[in-house]
Amino acid sequence: MAKTIVSVSKKHNSIWRMYFYYLNDDSEYKFQSKKINPLLVWFYKLQKSSLHTNICLICDRQFQFYKNRFEADMDICAECDPDEY
Numbered sequence: 544m545a546k547t548i549v550s551v552s553k554k555h556n557s558i559w560r561m562y563f564y565y566l567n568d569d570s571e572y573k574f575q576s577k578k579i580n581p582l583l584v585w586f587y588k589l590q591k592s593s594l595h596t597n598i599c600l601i602c603d604r605q606f607q608f609y610k611n612r613f614e615a616d617m618d619i620c621a622e623c624d625p626d627e628y
């Protein structure tokens with residue numbers, strides 16, 4: 544299951560959580576949070592995605608997407624290339 548981690552943070556009660564989007568069986572993005580092992584915080588932080596903005600090569604519109612540091616930039620927006628999602 545493809546997950547897009549958008550945040551890894553600790554609340555006052557010192558429980559680490561990660562917040563992520565995932566694609567469910569109906570191809571909808573759902574937002575969810577999950578308790579994580581404090582020892583694995585660095586691992587989730589590495590995978591964390593941040594919001595990027597780019598201009599679509601096809602329709603010339605600005606769009607936003609999440610990616611982590613290992614993923615390539617996206618040049619085409621979701622409307623022009625729905626298969627990417």
Ligand SMILES: [Zn+2]
Nearest residue numbers: 599602620623
């Ligand atoms: Zn486009």
